[in-house]
Amino acid sequence: MKRTKPTSTIDPTRAEHCRVLGAVLDRIGDKWTIMVVAVLTNGPARFTTIMREIGGITHRMLTLTLRGLERDGLVKRTAYATVPPRVDYELTEMGRTLITTLVPLAQWGEANWQAIRRAQERHDAQFA
Amino acid sequence: MKRTKPTSTIDPTRAEHCRVLGAVLDRIGDKWTIMVVAVLTNGPARFTTIMREIGGITHRMLTLTLRGLERDGLVKRTAYATVPPRVDYELTEMGRTLITTLVPLAQWGEANWQAIRRAQERHDAQFA
DNA sequence: CGGCATCCGTCGCGATACTG
């Protein structure tokens, strides 16, 4: 077997997976998106309700986050022409499937965050 | 049943899940971490090798990313006192378990990115 | 080869104020 260039050992399939995964994380890895999705998991909710439930998010960021989710087809926005205005947000089918894929990651977090904590302390202790 | 404050309908368990998930995403949601982990999935690798395989990452960012992963106990660093220096990086057991939890998310991405694309175009078209 | 320090541009996000 001839091996002229043994530099790259990543198989293309894995590389492709990785690129898509990176794109997804880029999209949902921001500060608020998953919080909003989490709240909407409980069912449709109004703007102010979401804001209260999350706690700490600003008016502006909730607007932007919801716009992004709506644009990607993960959230459906329904505005009622009443006074005062009323707008409902709810997850689309695609939005709901997204959360299920995050469950393993959340479980991993719960299972490992203490170990990570300890690893950090051990590491930091070396350069005290 | 008395409901004095019907504001929050999130059950605490889910809220807890969400907080941890947010922390995890905060940690691995940066620009390079998962790329590095992906490369190391193929086995131990040297600094320069990782850099070549990822492509586009700067010297500095690879250093910082590896430091972070090492600190969290996700990557093990092994330095050999040779000239020139040689340093091997490899995933720890915890690091390997992490990737498996990301598989569903990657699959979701591959299954849905076209739908997301279309949703975006539809959305953008409304405000042409 | 691998690591660290410095400089600097970009941009995410918060604060605030105004509209329908």
Add this chain to the structure above:
DNA sequence: CAGTATCGCGACGGATGCCG
């Protein structure tokens, strides 16, 4: 109640250079 506009800061990350 919901959305938009403007300003400003701070963190992130790229470029570069020096060191063991």
